Amino acid sequence: MFEIQHLVLKEIKLEWRNRAALNGLLLYVVSSVWVVYLGFSLTVSALSPIIWNTVFWIILLFASVNSVAKSFLQESEGRVLYYYTLFSPQGIIFAKILYNTLLLLVVAFLGLFFYIVLMGNPVQDFPLFCVILALGALGFASTLTMVSGIAAKAQNSTTLMAVLSFPIILPMLLMLMRVSKNALDGLDRSLSTDEILTLLAMNLIVISVSYLLFPYLWRS
């Protein structure tokens, strides 16, 4: 526990010291929302909820891939060796997942804020939508952290990151889109419990598989 806390704090400190990356990321979200807004420009009011929802999740997907991709890429060879001697691999993967979740929560809610400002807010059950967004951040963070660990070992890792992560993140994304559509339409919450439980189960699978597999990845 102590180890994880330390590692998360270290990630936050590093991010804060090197604010260019963080600012770049936040700008990435804002400018993609802006591009979408201008793309739909005059017809924003005529936008159907399903398009609103899909476009929002796609922006979020790309922003997440970009923000998590650097979590292993930015580590230099020497630093990795240093961690290797200090921490257990389980501690490192948990800390990374936790930190990336925090990062994606910031990205997701900032994105949502700008998206609502520009594209209007058709969400009828807003608290549920926020819960789904948080679940999505956790899910994206856990899947993408592991994939970025894999991609960081290979050449042309930025392309690889997208190629490896999109297909395995799709089931989660489809689930998220479905539940958030329910929230958008203000359907009764009991209709969404099944999907939310499935999402939690998926997150659990991904996190436990990462926990089991990361030591092998780390050792290579």
Next chain:
Amino acid sequence: MLKLSWWKYLTMALLFYTLIVGLLSDVPRLDIVNESIRNLYFHVPMWFGMIIILLVSMVYAIKYLRSNQELHDIYAVEAANVGILFGILGLVTGMVWAQFTWGTFWHGDPKQNASAIALLIYLAYSVLRSSLEDEQQRAKISAVYNIFAFATLIPLLFILPRLTASMHPGNGGNPGFNSYDLDSRMRMVFYPAVIAWTLLGWWLVSLRVRFSKAKNQLRTEAHAAQSEQLIND
């Protein structure tokens, strides 16, 4: 005379049985599906075969991580390749079937989409392998991705289609096979067909593994000869 182990003869016998009995025997008359119901002996067993072969691939990936033997890695890759082949075959047979029963080749059915994604995952696996240079590292990292991908494939193939409307039997409130179209005569062909296609997949894997091993052997021999020449010069 070619000598083959017993299960290869069994595979051939079962495949011929599937082909001959599957195409000649009586099938139930059902609306819309009509004679195309015979595709059940080809389309569905190919999916079963794909899932089993991919499971084998994952098992060998786990074995590789535990043992670090190169042979296990070769098995994992070749099983994944055969899985991709079966996936494509299953998709094509399914598309033809969809054209004649549902009216379009690509119907956007959840299972169709899920299987296309499954193919993407395993194609990504081969891209990952080709972008890693060091052999040991390649084996290890692709084994990790293999297991990770299989773990996410399961919700994709088995859980998601059950939650959405699908035109496949057994999904979205449609009755499963057992209740209407898979009567006992069809079972007599269907189960052997599943075994036949799976065994054929395993046969392909073992052939490909032998080919890979021979290639590796030749490469190491060529290396040895080259270095010997260098020393002699």
